[in-house]
Amino acid sequence: GQSLEQPSEVTAVEGAIVQINCTYQTSGFYGLSWYQQHDGGAPTFLSYNALDGLEETGRFSSFLSRSDSYGYLLLQELQMKDSASYFCAGRDSGGGADGLTFGKGTHLIIQP
Amino acid sequence: DTGVSQDPRHKITKRGQNVTFRCDPISEHNRLYWYRQTLGQGPEFLTYFQNEAQLEKSRLLSDRFSAERPKGSFSTLEIQRTEQGDSAMYLCASSLASQGPDTQYFGPGTRLTVL
Numbered sequence: 001g002q003s004l005e006q007p008s009e010v011t012a013v014e015g016a017i018v019q020i021n022c023t024y025q026t027s028g029f030y031g032l033s034w035y036q037q038h039d040g041g042a043p044t045f046l047s048y049n050a051l052d053g054l055e056e057t058g059r060f061s062s063f064l065s066r067s068d069s070y071g072y073l074l075l076q077e078l079q080m081k082d083s084a085s086y087f088c089a090g091r092d093s094g095g096g097a098d099g100l101t102f103g104k105g106t107h108l109i110i111q112p
Numbered sequence: 113d114t115g116v117s118q119d120p121r122h123k124i125t126k127r128g129q130n131v132t133f134r135c136d137p138i139s140e141h142n143r144l145y146w147y148r149q150t151l152g153q154g155p156e157f158l159t160y161f162q163n164e165a166q167l168e169k170s171r172l173l174s175d176r177f178s179a180e181r182p183k184g185s186f187s188t189l190e191i192q193r194t195e196q197g198d199s200a201m202y203l204c205a206s207s208l209a210s211q212g213p214d215t216q217y218f219g220p221g222t223r224l225t226v227l
Contacts, residue, residue, distance in 0.1 A: 033214045042203065042218040043155060087154045091214060098213040099145060099168055102154030
């Protein structure tokens with residue numbers, strides 16, 4: 001099995017940069033995904049890191065370090081609409097599972 | 113591409129009743145997943161289909177839960193003899209083989225309230 005840990009809440013200012021960290025413990029691991037969920041909405045895929053390093057998609061970037069069992073999501077030029085919960089998720093390669101295991105989520109609060 | 117749809121969006125039932133939810137994945141997505149989410153938590157994996165075959169079930173999926181995907185298109189999730197602890201948002205997701213299982217597209221969910 002696996003578990004993913006992330007901070008429960010992060011606060012940042014509009015226009016700034018914020019980093020949301022995720023650490024994981026697992027017997028085997030395919031990679032790390034990030035999902036965004038607005039209140040009352042469905043999770044939306046943001047990015048996936050299969051390999052170590054940085055993946056950039058517009059204002060969002062995601063990083064993975066397998067040796068440190070650590071990843072992060074970086075959001076730049078924060079906008080009020082970025083206020084949401086952000087989840088890291090992974091699949092455990094040990095059991096050949098395709099269902100994602102999610103962290104508990106980080107609630108991002110953007111202040112004007 | 114109309115996205116993943118789920119029906120109903122809300123369901124209120126009394127304890128002990130049976131309920132059934134439907135999920136229509138994005139067309140041509142061969143993988144379909146069911147998750148459950150409670151307030152303040154991340155989605156929890158329940159089960160997964162590749163085409164019509166149910167390939168994986170979480171230990172969270174008790175004997176009261178059953179899921180089907182008879183023709184490899186839409187799927188149903190049935191909960192028998194509902195309990196108050198079953199109250200949650202039930203999410204369906206689908207993925208395309210070429211994109212891999214880590215890129216999943218979620219539907220709006222069915223919110224179940226068991227009284």
